[in-house]
Amino acid sequence: MDLYVLGQQIVNGLVLGSTYGLIAVGYTMVYGIIGMINFAHGEVYMVSAYLTAIGLAVLAYFGISSPWLLISLTMVFAILFTSLLGITIERLAYRPLRKANRLAPLISAIGVSLILQNYVQLSQGAKNQGVPTLIEGVFRMGSEDHFFQITYMQMLIVVVALIAMGLLNFVVQKTALGRACRATQQDRQMAQILGIDTDKVIALVFGIGAALAAVAGVLITLNYGSFDFFVGFVTGIKAFTAAVLGGIGSLPGAMLGGILLGLAESLFSGFVNSDYKDVFAFALLVGILIFRPSGLLGKPSVEKV
Amino acid sequence: MKPTPILELKDVSVAYGPTKVLHAVNLHVMPGEIVTLIGSNGAGKTTLLKSLYSAPAPYSGSIFLNDFDITSIPTHEVSKRGMSLVPEGRRIFPAMSVVENLAMGLVACADKSHEQATLKKIYELFPRLYERREQRAGTLSGGEQQMLAIGRSMMAKPRLLLLDEPSLGLAPLIVKAIFTTLKQIAADGTTIFIVEQNANQALKLADRAYVLANGVITLTGSGAELLSHDEVRKAYLGAH
Ligand SMILES: Nc1ncnc2c1ncn2[C@@H]1O[C@H](COP(=O)(O)OP(=O)(O)O)[C@@H](O)[C@H]1O
Ligand SMILES: [Mg+2]
Numbered sequence: 054m055d056l057y058v059l060g061q062q063i064v065n066g067l068v069l070g071s072t073y074g075l076i077a078v079g080y081t082m083v084y085g086i087i088g089m090i091n092f093a094h095g096e097v098y099m100v101s102a103y104l105t106a107i108g109l110a111v112l113a114y115f116g117i118s119s120p121w122l123l124i125s126l127t128m129v130f131a132i133l134f135t136s137l138l139g140i141t142i143e144r145l146a147y148r149p150l151r152k153a154n155r156l157a158p159l160i161s162a163i164g165v166s167l168i169l170q171n172y173v174q175l176s177q178g179a180k181n182q183g184v185p186t187l188i189e190g191v192f193r194m195g196s197e198d199h200f201f202q203i204t205y206m207q208m209l210i211v212v213v214a215l216i217a218m219g220l221l222n223f224v225v226q227k228t229a230l231g232r233a234c235r236a237t238q239q240d241r242q243m244a245q246i247l248g249i250d251t252d253k254v255i256a257l258v259f260g261i262g263a264a265l266a267a268v269a270g271v272l273i274t275l276n277y278g279s280f281d282f283f284v285g286f287v288t289g290i291k292a293f294t295a296a297v298l299g300g301i302g303s304l305p306g307a308m309l310g311g312i313l314l315g316l317a318e319s320l321f322s323g324f325v326n327s328d329y330k331d332v333f334a335f336a337l338l339v340g341i342l343i344f345r346p347s348g349l350l351g352k353p354s355v356e357k358v
Numbered sequence: 359m360k361p362t363p364i365l366e367l368k369d370v371s372v373a374y375g376p377t378k379v380l381h382a383v384n385l386h387v388m389p390g391e392i393v394t395l396i397g398s399n400g401a402g403k404t405t406l407l408k409s410l411y412s413a414p415a416p417y418s419g420s421i422f423l424n425d426f427d428i429t430s431i432p433t434h435e436v437s438k439r440g441m442s443l444v445p446e447g448r449r450i451f452p453a454m455s456v457v458e459n460l461a462m463g464l465v466a467c468a469d470k471s472h473e474q475a476t477l478k479k480i481y482e483l484f485p486r487l488y489e490r491r492e493q494r495a496g497t498l499s500g501g502e503q504q505m506l507a508i509g510r511s512m513m514a515k516p517r518l519l520l521l522d523e524p525s526l527g528l529a530p531l532i533v534k535a536i537f538t539t540l541k542q543i544a545a546d547g548t549t550i551f552i553v554e555q556n557a558n559q560a561l562k563l564a565d566r567a568y569v570l571a572n573g574v575i576t577l578t579g580s581g582a583e584l585l586s587h588d589e590v591r592k593a594y595l596g597a598h
Contacts, residue, residue: 229461232462235454239452240449246411246413246437247434247437248434248438248465248514251434
């Protein structure tokens with residue numbers, strides 16, 4: 054086995070995995086707090102890809118050309134917009150169904166997915182869209198013709214993902230806000246009796262999940278340069294797989310699951326077959342659901358969806 | 359002028375969907391009193407306490423807290439009005455530490471300046487909680503969890519403390535200790551309304567008592583009166 058190829062696949066896997074982890078957090082937090090799989094989450098990610106393009110275009114129109122300024126302002130814009138989108142989806146499509154049977158919000162989520170996909174397709178066009186490369190440069194190890202590399206953009210992805218996850222962990226574990234989230238997750242009615250407005254907490258969780266999907270969306274879009282209205286589906290299912298792999302409902306699980314899935318997918322496509330990497334992820338999802346539905350860090354009593 | 363009750367229920371009826379549980383309950387608690395509500399399993403005691411928090415709200419009748427109408431106000435607004443609940447089954451947050459659970463009791467207070475002083479008082483009442491303050495609450499014993507639930511409710515410095523079967527599932531010695539603590543809390547000026555199936559301890563502690571059967575108040579009197587009341591002795595104190 055070529056160690057350079059292995060090293061390259063590991064680097065690619067970590068980069069990919071950290072973005073899966075960011076998106077997986079949204080699935081796992083929502084599941085933790087209201088026990089539903091938010092199948093529209095992938096589309097929120099997709100929307101953030103379009104927001105990246107729109108943000109960059111608008112900023113360019115105003116003559117801003119510094120890549121760092123472009124990236125950070127676009128990031129802020131995408132985060133604000135998608136968290137509002139996440140909160141709106143919860144308010145309109147899920148909250149009215151909170152007392153209905155479990156299937157109703159699931160169907161509603163699929164409806165939201167279709168609406169978002171179709172709306173974006175109609176308003177932005179069905180063809181592939183692109184954004185320019187903003188960060189060039191690569192760091193190489195090895196000789197001239199035998200090396201592995203990590204681009205500066207890839208480094209940025211890993212660093213930003215780590216910061217975002219670290220920040221989220223801090224908020225959830227150490228702040229009063231995070232404590233309110235955990236209380237709502239552990240015993241919603243008791244949390245209410247103690248004075249927590251749990252509707253606000255649930256809305257907040259949707260907002261946070263969507264914001265992290267936007268962080269991933271901006272980074273991935275800048276890295277790959279192209280996207281279409283359908284990217285939310287495949288990436289969404291992969292991030293969901295990551296959440297299930299780590300143990301749905303578990304925050305560290307989502308992060309771990311993301312990294313592991315990214316690595317597995319990258320190694321699979323590097324050493325086995327890159328055409329089947331998506332199929333591989335889906336097969337893995339089915340496998341986990343059959344053999345270990347509680348995932349790596351989850352509690353054993355996970356309900357089947 | 360007649361003093362106003364700290365808590366007053368007027369013709370309160372409560373149902374879960376089509377299942378009617380409480381029927382026109384009238385009841386009041388005066389400031390500084392210890393009042394108990396006894397009744398057998400399924401009588402509707404827990405439902406009565408939950409109805410104070412609109413969970414579920416009464417379908418008719420009204421509830422006043424310090425003359426303020428709290429009937430049907432949102433659940434999370436109720437605790438901001440000076441009332442705390444120690445719920446049936448304790449309902450502490452198992453994955454949080456003891457200190458974090460206590461901090462949850464403070465959510466209802468806009469002014470949190472009393473936090474350190476109250477925390478100190480709680481640790482004095484329950485030294486076990488201080489020893490275990492960093493421990494996950496789910497790993498505490500039943501008695502310790504009950505202490506934690508009481509401590510959590512005291513963090514808000516409530517004027518009225520509600521307790522739902524604090525003796526449930528605990529060894530007699532621990533029950534005794536808990537009732538002694540409740541007496542101390544009452545002596546510190548907190549009004550107490552305690553719901554119990556285990557009537558003996560509760561009636562001994564209480565100034566006044568109500569008996570609830572099948573969702574209806576059937577008897578009321580002082581604690582001592584009910585302790586020696588024939589029907590009460592037969593039905594709730596295991597006498598023959
Ligand atoms: N969530 C609920 N839904 C429907 N019925 C309930 C619910 N909770 C309690 N009940 C019914 O209400 C009655 C009173 O229950 P409860 O208030 O818990 O009694 P207690 O606390 O005195 O034991 C019981 O018949 C019980 O089955
Ligand atoms: Mg009860």
